Amino acid sequence: MNILIVGSGGREHSLAWKIKQSPKVKEIYIAPGNGGTASLGQNIPVSVDDIPGLVALAREKNIGLVVVGPELPLVLGLSDALDRENIPCFGPGAYAAQLEGSKAFSKFLMAEAEVPTAGFKVFEDFALAEEYLKARDYPLVVKADGLAAGKGVVVATDFAEAREALHDMMVKQVFGKAGETVVIEDALQGEEASFLAFCDGHDYLLLPSSQDHKRIGENDTGPNTGGMGAYSPAPVLPQEKYEETAHQVIRPIIQHLAEMGRPFKGILYAGLMFTQYGPKVLEYNVRFGDPECQPLLMRLESDLVEIMLACVEQRLKDVTLKIRPEAGVCVVLSADGYPKQYKKGHVITGIDEAEKDSLVKVFHAGTSFDGSNILTSGGRVLGVTALGQNLQEAISRCYTAADRINFQGMYMRRDIGQKGLEKT
Template structure:
């Protein structure tokens, strides 16, 4: 089979690494890819938002299957465009992809499908939104409706903070079109977990629970990032609770979309918070998380390509996922200054030494080869990922490997996985 993976991050390197292991793979292309994906297959310089370019690439290279990493091409309709060319794609069409593309759409669908979530209101008018928050208990959560690269969420502790966030989004339009509409919802407290299902439109296969670390600073301080690390499993969602939780947050959404003639094929990711009243959905994503993908794929024993093919052909019910008993941890190494301004082009050393432990894998994110040297080319540079007999062992192995890697300005959190302990 000829397979194309769309994306350029650590998630896409992990996908390429795992897909490459399938005996069915004849050629593997990654668009646009990074320094790590170049070691697994052939990088092709087509951007993730270039839908005609990606379709042309799939057609020219006679690709049998496209696997989409990030959300943007899905929201822009890549799956629909590929379907017109009779090319299989693992990822939802543009309509169900709005579960991630529009917070208001997702909330509306959650209400219709009776999925437990926080109470909310949607506003486009600044004055009406301000009037609404004046009468609320604080904190409240204010979200830009559209895709804002993980930065469009503000937890306002008082009226002034709420007013400022609404002014930024609705008046100053700091998030552009993404902030033309806002969702204001009650703030829920509790521990969070990521729960991912591989879906075929009706049935699904559950991946183990995981937990992401979004803030740049230790003890979850500082601004949000794309994710500074993750681990699996998350004790807040044990295996004994997977099916019960899926019946609350995965199955109803799949059934609702199927009934509206918009079946969801791909990864349905429920971002959960475990409140006093049980699990509530904070958000849905329509793809693998990054960095959750890395520790999850390290634990997956099944042939991922076979599983994905079963999903695109509507046969998930005929498969099961084989999961390693070990725990896994991913620590993200970022450029100094990330998520604000940072420099690129610094040489990276020590990856081979880090991978001398057979239970460690270093996934590339913001890397590139320049004059034969591996250099930094993004904010999140590497995702050092380790398996261990238990979470403590995985954390220890991971940080031992991290210490062998260096590049100028390298930064990482030293508390990834501690909540799980």
């Protein structure tokens, strides 16, 4: 069949790489794609928020399955629009996608489904929210309700910091409509992990645990980014705890949405904090994480297309996930200045050299191809991903490969996976 992948980042390159391995695949189209996906299929310049354009493309190319990478098209209703055209889509409908598209919706749904999460209050009025902040102990978390490119969350250590965040979101509207409603919640203490599951609306299959590194600087310092690296498995969530944790944070949401007549089909991603009281959900995402997707797909032995079709066709109980026993690590190579201002158009060298190791794959994120050279075109440029017999070996292999790559202003964190080593 022909497959359309929606998106342009490292996650989408890794999806295209894994999907290409399936015997079920004829042609792959990526909208809009990047310099890496161009070698696996045909990039089509349709934006991820152009729902009519994506539906028209799926019709034109006789697409048998649409795989949605980022959250925005799902929140905008791409899955529903494709469903009306009888085109299968791996990704939830707009209602269920509010789990990521609206933090208030997500928190209320967690409360209804009795999922463990931080205490919270939702505000649509600045003055009322400000009064609430005055009466609270700190730290507190202030979140813009809507999608804010991963930047609408502030952990405030005192009233002044919380008020500034609130003012930015509700009055200055730095995130536009996303900040018209805010969620203020208790700050949770502990270690984070990402826990993803394939879902068909009723059943689910669990992927291995992973851990993302959000901040730009080593030892988790500096501003948040889209993610500077990830590793899997995460020792904070060992395999023997997967089912128990899923019963707390995955199953209740799947069951609740099914009972509402809004079955969730796709990837449910629970961002967890492991507190002294057990795991609590920080947030839900409705798609693969980026860069968690890269090491997870490197570890996945099963046919990804078969799993996705089973989700869409609600027959996941007939499928078994095969996971490689090795650990996986992804280190993001970013442009100098990211996540703020950065320059584009620098020539990238050394990718072929890095990939001479058969257990290394370099996934493109912010790249373009000018006919002869791969160029930087984004803040997160590449995701060097490697497998190893254990986490230490995977980390070493990953950094050895990353050091073979070069472009002007290249930056990477040197401590990806260290938290995992400290626990093993």
